[in-house]
Amino acid sequence: MCRHLAWLGRPRTLAQLVLEPPSSLLVQSWAPRRQRYGKVNADGWGVGFFAPGRPQPARWRSARPLWGDPSFASVAPVLSSGCVVAAVRSATVGMPLEESAVAPFTDGRWLLSHNGRVDRAVLPAVRDAESTVDSALLAALVFDRGADALGDVVREVGAADPAARLNLLAADGTRLLATTWGDTLSALVTDEGTALASEPWDDDPAWTDLPDRSLVEVTPDGLTVTALAPTPSRGA
Ligand code: GLN
Numbered sequence: 001m002c003r004h005l006a007w008l009g010r011p012r013t014l015a016q017l018v019l020e021p022p023s024s025l026l027v028q029s030w031a032p033r034r035q036r037y038g039k040v041n042a043d044g045w046g047v048g049f050f051a052p053g054r055p056q057p058a059r060w061r062s063a064r065p066l067w068g069d070p071s072f073a074s075v076a077p078v079l080s081s082g083c084v085v086a087a088v089r090s091a092t093v094g095m096p097l098e099e100s101a102v103a104p105f106t107d108g109r110w111l112l113s114h115n116g117r118v119d120r121a122v123l124p125a126v127r128d129a130e131s132t133v134d135s136a137l138l139a140a141l142v143f144d145r146g147a148d149a150l151g152d153v154v155r156e157v158g159a160a161d162p163a164a165r166l167n168l169l170a171a172d173g174t175r176l177l178a179t180t181w182g183d184t185l186s187a188l189v190t191d192e193g194t195a196l197a198s199e200p201w202d203d204d205p206a207w208t209d210l211p212d213r214s215l216v217e218v219t220p221d222g223l224t225v226t227a228l229a230p231t232p233s234r235g236a
Pocket residue numbers: 001002003038089090091092093095101114115116117118133134135
C-alpha cells in the first residue's frame with residue numbers, strides 16, 4: 001500500500017513537505033508507521049504541484065525509490081508551492097512497474113493519487129488511462145465523471161468490489177478532495193494551511209485521524225468531513 005499526502009496553504013518547499021519531517025514521505029518509503037498492507041514503498045514516487053499563473057500542475061515522477069533520487073533531493077528545497085500532492089508507491093501484486101503507474105495521475109487541472117487496490121474488472125472502461133495499473137484506471141474514471149463525483153465513484157466502485165481499498169486524494173490548485181475507504185488518513189489544520197496524509201509526518205498532537213468511509217474537502221476556509229453512505233441497493 002502506498003502512502004500519500006497533500007498540502008493546501010501558504011507555499012512550502014517540496015523538501016519541507018516530502019523530505020524533511022521526521023516521519024516524512026521519504027522515511028515512510030522504508031519505515032511507514034501505520035501501513036497495513038506492504039512494508040516498503042520502493043516502487044516509485046511522484047510529486048505534483050501548482051505554480052502561480054499556471055492552472056495545470058507540474059509533475060515529477062519516477063519508478064525508483066524516493067531514497068535513491070539525489071536529483072530530487074537537490075532540487076526539492078528550491079521548489080515551493082501552495083498546493084501539492086505527493087506519493088510513494090508499493091505496487092500491488094500483478095501491477096506494472098513503470099513510471100506511468102505511479103501517482104499522482106493528472107488530467108487538466110487535477111491531480112489524483114490512490115492508496116489501495118481495486119479489481120480492474122469492476123471498473124467501467126474509460127478513455128485515456130495513463131497506465132494499466134488499477135489506480136490509473138480508477139483515476140481515469142474519476143476524471144471522466146468529474147472530481148465532484150469522487151464520493152459517488154468510490155461508493156459505486158466499493159459496492160462493485162467489496163474488497164476494494166479506495167483512499168483517494170485529489171487537488172486542483174484551489175482545494176483538496178479525499179476519500180477514506182479501507183486505509184488511514186490524517187489531517188493537520190494550521191494557521192498556514194491544511195495537510196492530509198496517509199499517516200502523520202511528525203508527532204504534532206494537532207494531527208487528527210479521519211474516520212473511514214468519509215469524503216474530505218479542504219478549501220482555504222477549512223476542512224469538512226462527510227460520511228460516505230453506502231450506495232442504495234437496487235429496489236431500495
Ligand atoms: N494498486 C496501486 C498500485 O499498484 C496502489 C498500491 C498501493 O496503494 N500500495 O500501484
